[in-house]
Amino acid sequence: MFKSVETMPKKIEVPEPEENLEFIDVHCHLPFPRPSKNDKLPSNSEQYEDFFRLGGKYLITSTIDNNTLKMTLIFLEDKTNYGFTCGWAPQTVTYTSDKKYQIEWNKWVNFIEENNSKVLAFGEIGLDFHHAKSLDKREKQVSELKKIFEITKQYKKPYVLHVRNAATHEMDRSNPKHRYNKSDGATKEIINILDEFNINPKKVMWHCFSGPEEYSIPLSKQGFMFSVPSSAYGNKEWRKNTEKVPLTNLLTETDSYYQHPFLRGPINVPSNVRYSIAAIAYSHNTSQNEVSEITVKNAVDFFNLPL
Numbered sequence: 001m002f003k004s005v006e007t008m009p010k011k012i013e014v015p016e017p018e019e020n021l022e023f024i025d026v027h028c029h030l031p032f033p034r035p036s037k038n039d040k041l042p043s044n045s046e047q048y049e050d051f052f053r054l055g056g057k058y059l060i061t062s063t064i065d066n067n068t069l070k071m072t073l074i075f076l077e078d079k080t081n082y083g084f085t086c087g088w089a090p091q092t093v094t095y096t097s098d099k100k101y102q103i104e105w106n107k108w109v110n111f112i113e114e115n116n117s118k119v120l121a122f123g124e125i126g127l128d129f130h131h132a133k134s135l136d137k138r139e140k141q142v143s144e145l146k147k148i149f150e151i152t153k154q155y156k157k158p159y160v161l162h163v164r165n166a167a168t169h170e171m172d173r174s175n176p177k178h179r180y181n182k183s184d185g186a187t188k189e190i191i192n193i194l195d196e197f198n199i200n201p202k203k204v205m206w207h208c209f210s211g212p213e214e215y216s217i218p219l220s221k222q223g224f225m226f227s228v229p230s231s232a233y234g235n236k237e238w239r240k241n242t243e244k245v246p247l248t249n250l251l252t253e254t255d256s257y258y259q260h261p262f263l264r265g266p267i268n269v270p271s272n273v274r275y276s277i278a279a280i281a282y283s284h285n286t287s288q289n290e291v292s293e294i295t296v297k298n299a300v301d302f303f304n305l306p307l
Contacts, residue, residue, distance in 0.1 A: 012234050012262070014282040017274035021292045024058045024299040025051070025273040026227050027085075027124070027160065027207045027253035031061075031071045034257075041257055041267050044075060048082070051270045057081065057296055058305050059270055062124050062160060062207070064089035065096075066107050083305070085121040085160050086112065090128040093144045094137055105144075109151060116155045120303045122148065123160025124207055127186040130164045135175040142180075142189060149197040158203045158302055163190050164210065184212050191219075205302065208255055211241045220249045225302055227251040230268065232283075233261040233275035243283040247294045251302065252276035 031044045042050070051059055058081045063069040065088065072084045088108055096104055112119070125148050132138045152159075165186045166172075172181050180189060194204065202223040209216070209226040216226070226245055230253070232238035242250060253276060256268035261275035277295065281288040300307050 013236075014233050014239075014278050015288075017278045018288045020055065021274055021277055021288060022055050022057050022296055023252060023273050023277060023292060024060070024296050024305075025056070025254050025256075025270040026060045026205070026251045026299050026303070027062050028059070028256045028270045028273075029062060029064075029068070029258065030059070030256065030270060031075045032068060032257065033071075042269065047256075047269045047271070048079065052081070054271045054274070056271065056273075058083070058299065058307060060085060060120060060299075060303065063087050064124060065092040066104055066111075069108070069111065081307070083120045083303070085123045086119040087122065087124040087160065087162075088144070088148060089124050089162055090126050090141045090145070090164075091131050093141050094128070094132045112152060112155075116152075116157070119155075119157060120305075121158040121160050121205070122152045122155075123158075123205070124162040125159065126162035126164075127190050128162060128164040129166035129180060129186045130170055133166070133170050133172060135172050135178055135180065138172070138180045138185075142193070145190075145193060146197075149193065149199065153197060153199070156203075158205065159199065160205050160207050161190065162207055163187055165212075184215070187212065187215055205251060207253065208259075209241050210238075213241050216242055216245050220245045223249075225249055225251055225298065227253040228276050228280055229259055230254045230256075230261045230272045230275040230279070231259040231263070232279035234263045239279050239283040242280075247280070247284060247286070247291065248298065250280060250291075250295055251299050252280070252295045 062085045063072050127141050132141050163186050205225040207227050208229045226242050252273045254273045260268040261272050277288050277291045281291045
């Protein structure tokens with residue numbers, strides 16, 4: 001559903017999702033500030049209802065700042081089988097003005113301290129060196145991430161990571177030899193931070209794991225979880241990142257309304273998480289039913305969902 005013929009690629013090698021699959025979207029953004037132009041998204045309520053009508057078992061949204069947290073708390077008031085992870089995203093660290101930052105940060109910390117029992121996990125949190133292109137901005141993301149672990153570790157909740165390395169053209173040329181300034185700079189740094197705070201790998205999920213691919217096997221052996229986005233259906237690079245990760249370490253997500261199973265589709269919705277199941281089944285040469293069963297169980301166990 002919600003395909004655009006004009007924007008679909010000519011050929012996708014992965015079979016369509018099968019009927020009657022059960023699924024959990026462990027990472028979407030519903031509700032979220034809607035795109036200002038050409039907003040073709042169904043209403044938030046329609047997306048929620050479609051998700052469960054088509055086989056959804058539980059829907060998890062991710063907040064990234066105080067604004068999205070407020071929107072989510074209002075939306076969940078009359079919802080069932082819907083929960084949220086509470087995040088302070090690296091983009092929030094980079095783009096919040098200096099004038100507002102401490103005020104907003106204090107609000108977020110106060111919410112965590114007073115409402116941690118309502119939170120399924122802390123996230124998305126992490127490092128994004130695509131958005132933070134200079135050394136000082138990357139260092140700020142690192143320092144704020146450490147503060148998050150200092151504050152939240154006591155609650156023994158899972159973590160949802162947003163980790164994005166700098167592309168070749170995004171390297172900080174004024175500090176070319178700095179350790180963040182490498183193709184795996186964000187990945188390597190966040191592993192160091194997790195180790196510094198002695199975070200249990202089995203309590204950590206890499207949302208939309210984007211590699212580098214060579215990290216997937218050693219990280220999965222340590223017990224880390226990886227969520228595969230629905231965009232892996234139409235993009236073999238996404239599938240390649242986790243094709244060697246055991247099913248027992250995989251979860252399914254859409255990251256909607258961002259991304260899309262069909263590369264350049266106009267919209268993305270939580271029910272598209274079925275395409276994540278199809279992508280994993282294809283990359284692991286197994287049935288979609290098996291992927292559905294295992295990833296639902298993984299999500300229930302990881303987030304301690306009340307199902």
